[in-house]
Amino acid sequence: MEAQESNSGELLRDTLDMLILKAVEHNARHGYAIASLIQQRSDSALKVEEGALYPALHRLEVRGLLDSEWGLSESKRRAKYYRLTVAGRKQLEKETGRWKFLSAAIARVMEIA
């Protein structure tokens, strides 16, 4: 039972990483903006659990896929902005490709069914 739980957690974590990379693809953004963006773009279908967001951001930063910098937000407050690194961009391309392949495959299966 526990094994299933932790498996689904792993899946979520990978997906979340991919979504975060996508969110900062063109612009540097702070954590709150990333969460909001994912929620908006998915029409609130995907809610990023904030408790999981920051660990994910830091993990990606440690892995060298994101770079961070302190800057001023629209509300003129100090905020930490995350930006894609070269390695991050490569990773995003890889993930995007894989995702397209997978979702297309799943879609085909589901249509036949």
Add this chain to the structure above:
Amino acid sequence: MHEMFRILRARIKAFRKRSELERDLEEEIAFHLTEKRRELEEAGAAAEDADVAAKRRFGNASLAKERSREAWIFGSVENTLRDGKYAVRVLRKAPAFSVIAVLTLAFGIGANTAIFSVMQSVVLKALPYKEPGQLYKLQEVAQDGAKRFPLTCVNAGNFLLWTRHANSAVDLALVMPSMDYLNLKDETVEITGVRASANLFQILGIQPWIGHSFSAGDDFMGRARSVILTNGLWKRLFQSDPGIVGRTIHLNGFPFVVAGVLPESFYFPKQNELYSSTIAGWTHPIEYFVNLALQPSEMRPGMQMFNFAAMGRLRPGISAKQAAAELDIAEAQVPMERLTGVKMQVDLHPLMAAIVGGAERKLWMVMAGAALVLLLVCVNLAGLLIAKGAARAHEIGVRAALGASRMDVVRQFLVEALILSTAGGVFGLAAAYWGVRVLVRSAPVEIPRLQSIAIDERVLLFSAAITVTAAVVFSLLPALWLSRRSSIGTVKAATGPTATSNRAISRIHQALAAMEIAFCTVLLVSAILLAQSLVRVLRTNAWGNVSHVLTLSFSAPPSRYQDGWRRAQLITKVIESAHNLPGVEAAGTTTALPFQGQNWGNDVNFKEAPKTEKDRPNANWRFVSPDYFQAAGVGLVSGRFLAASDYGRPLILISKRLAKELPRGVNPVGAHVYWTPPDSKAPVLCEVVGVTADVRALPEEEAPYTVYVPYWEWPPWAISLVVRTNGDVRMVAASLPQLIRRMDSQIAIPHVESLRDILNDSTASRRFVTSLGLLFALSATLLAAIGLYGLLSLSASQRTREIGLRMALGAQTRQIFRMILSEAAALALAGLGCGVVCAWAVTRLLRAFLYEVKPTDLATFVCVCAGLLVVAALASYGPARRAARVDPVTALKWD
């Protein structure tokens, strides 16, 4: 790879700037909460509600921080340190468990480490020579004539044929053991050395440390005699004199020039390892090398004087098979004279295998026993941990509720286990250090290369590895099992263990306890089979009250006893004065003592039943004085013993087994045997006056054919005085050496041994394996008893309520008692069942080590089962009594 490097760099940076990182994280999350609140307020919520909502939406902020931090820093290291502190606290709270765990682990790890260090230096470490894999020991083997030529040494003349013909395939060196007297200024000492061909050191790839090796001409007689000393001898008897090279020392009264001293690290096999062990056991370390100086009589190729040992180094690119083929061509030129049908061959054995030989299998067996004990220690601890874990279910539940993942709980268990096993490992290593010394001292001399044993880095690595492995083995099952429960329902677990989960735990626990009993059965059966073999070996050989018989062996100094009659005179005098000692019942001499191996093999030809040379039995020839038989306790089968009045007459005795070689109808008493003394060509016809009982040359081998020739026929150099005492052994033992010294102050006096000592020495390796086996088996029994006791105590305490209820409903104390005992009995029987099946399979592997006992000896199996049932009953008595004493009122109030 690239990414790993990046991560490492980031982590190191983060580790240095930890406080900065912490502040940033704090600020980042605060910013997030502010933004959220702002958004909620803009949507029209009240300030207070917005704050609460924002926080609720965010979830567990400290967990998020924790996880973010873990991404950065060496989270695992920090957590492990924290787990470590926590674990030490937990272990301190359960001192009894911790002490048992550390002690049993120390025993298991210590035993394995000690035995591994023996394995490492005896079996695993290469010989300390240049390219040792290329070195071989060579033997001459008679095909179709093994009865006549059972010995497997080398004739020097045949060896010279090899060097002439097979030189392109293999470099060959020849050695011949010799025991010599070293005459120092004011004393004479007997030392053991080797005559060696000049190229021996070159073949081994060893240079003398100071001085030089022999030159090729030294291999033949007529050259100056020279000697090379080992470092040990040089230090011991020459006070590390740096000017020793070129000086003259006296061996057996003859001058030898010291050519060199060998390096300290030099190793050379002992004589019993150079030859096969069936030849008289020379077990002294080799301390010097003299040049070979072959005599013309030794250089004659043929089918006699197989007295030398040969080793060779294969030339590059030559296989052992090719070399053997070349050598066989050379061997075909050996003159066979009248020996038709016998074909001689040269066998090559890797030198390492030839030296280590039988010791390897014994050591592997002991190692397997030790490994089984460590496994049992682990199973035992796993059981105890589960028992403890059941009581810790509450704690684990709370930890899970506070956000500990299954991994965290498993890690916590692993850390606790590692702390325990490391402590055990440290104690174990200390014990092994001490144990190795005991092992070396008590280990049989037949185990080669023992001197080089040390706890080196490979041994340390090994014990570190088994320490970690043991920790994982004994903690993983409990950890996985108990952490699984934490996910069943944290709240449920937190309120206390439930009946169902208890039952599941105790089922695993029961399986572990049964497994312990099964292991224990295997070890006990093996150990008892070995012990029975030892008892039988000793019983077969302990004829004639061996503890009352004293022996003392020496050889007549060659410089002064070249004349045979002088040696005869010496022997006569020695016997006479020994006989006159108070407390001596009989005194005699022989050339080879019982249990010290075969010696002086030669063919026997009866006048009444002559045979072709090939078919004659090969007997051990002993040169004895008339009273030897009474002194040693050798029985008489028929005829009579020799008497002093027979002096000068060619009369002999033969052993019972040899007498059976005579055709039916020929009375052995009165038969005649041809005998050729070593220094003459004419055979003497000797009359058999008696047939003796068979005496074994080695405790576990069939007695050899034996011929007893009176010493006056050919006075031997090697003299073993055998004295039967009336029981007051000590007085006689003290006066014997003085007696010899009074005869001749030039004779070096070795110490006095009883025949019992010699028998014990010759059974030392069996004794060694058996006593370790028994030690392992008994400790295994103790462990299994602890395991069973722990299980039953736990199960009785968990069932306190049930027991109270039963008693309240009218159950008798005796019934409760019986209930707990029957649980124990069921476990023990299940374990025994498994154990007997495993033992049945395992003891087959022991077959080679058993003596007159079948591997499936029924009595042994029955005794072990009965014994273990008794142990199980004893282990369960305490818990059962406690359960039976439960007061129903308190038991029912307990929850």
